[in-house]
Amino acid sequence: MNIKSPASQEDWVNYFQLRWQVLRAPWQQPIGSEKDDLEFNDTTFHAMAISENNEILGVARLHLLPQNIAQVRYMAVSDITQGMGVGSQLLKYLENIAKSNEVKKVFLQSRENAVEFYKKHDYVVVQKSFLMYDQIQHYLMEKDI
Numbered sequence: 001m002n003i004k005s006p007a008s009q010e011d012w013v014n015y016f017q018l019r020w021q022v023l024r025a026p027w028q029q030p031i032g033s034e035k036d037d038l039e040f041n042d043t044t045f046h047a048m049a050i051s052e053n054n055e056i057l058g059v060a061r062l063h064l065l066p067q068n069i070a071q072v073r074y075m076a077v078s079d080i081t082q083g084m085g086v087g088s089q090l091l092k093y094l095e096n097i098a099k100s101n102e103v104k105k106v107f108l109q110s111r112e113n114a115v116e117f118y119k120k121h122d123y124v125v126v127q128k129s130f131l132m133y134d135q136i137q138h139y140l141m142e143k144d145i
Contacts, residue, residue, distance in 0.1 A: 001049055001050065001051060001052075001057065001085075001086065001089060002049070002050045003047055003048070003049050003050075003089055003090060003093040004047070004048060004050065005045065005046050005047060005048070006046055006048055011048065014048075014056045015046065015048050015056065015059050016034055016035060017056075018048075018056050018058070018059050018076055018078060019034040019059050019074050019076045020033070020034035021076075022076035022077065022078065022079070023074065023076050027132075027133045027135075027136070029133075034074070038063055039061075043063060043064040043065070044061060044062070044063050044064075045061065045062040045063075045064075045094065045097045046059070046060075046061050047059065047060050047061070047062070047090050047093045047094055047097075049077075049086045049089060049090055056078070057077065057078050057081045057084075057086045058075075058076060058077035058078060058081065058086040058087060058089075058090050059074065059075075059076050059090070060072060060073075060074060060075040060076070060087075060090040060091065060093075060094055061073045061074045061094075062094040062097055062098060062106075064098070064101055064103065068102055068103050068104040068105065069103065069104070069105050069106075069107065070098045070101070070103040070105075070106050070107075071106070071107055071108060072091065072094055072106060072107075072108040073108065073109075075087060075090065075091070075108075075114070077090075087117060088121065091121055094106075095143075095145055098145060099145055103145060104144060104145065105142055105143070105144050105145070106123075106142065106143050106145055107126075107140065107141065107142040107143075108123070108140075108141055108142075109129055109130070109138045109139070109140060109141075110123070110138060110139050110141050111132075111136050111137070111138055112136070112137040112138070112139065115139055115141070118141050119141075121143070122143050123141040123142060123143045124141060124142060124143070125139050125140070125141050126139075126140040126141060126142055127139070127140050128140075
């Protein structure tokens, strides 16, 4: 497995397709709902996990914020590769980018089914936050790095 930033037009199409497929399609959300207005600026870093066969396995994004804080967003791992370390590698990649940008704290909004995953990576629950689509409970989590 290789972790990289999307580079080609094909990379970007596949990156956003997996993000939509995992994070939006199961809740009948339209294509395009997997993107926001921060996708392409100088404070945003994208990561994608690629198999030896050039198959996209997972995606994630880091957004740098003022005061040495960053947010991990849109972490999505293909259903067939969950539990195989893809998410861990993506998170490590983004945390290394954060460290190289002098970030001291990373936070994220974890879906309830991913809280234990983030806890294994030393994130702590700060509070129960919002309910997405009236059914997906989220928790604000953070980690000092």
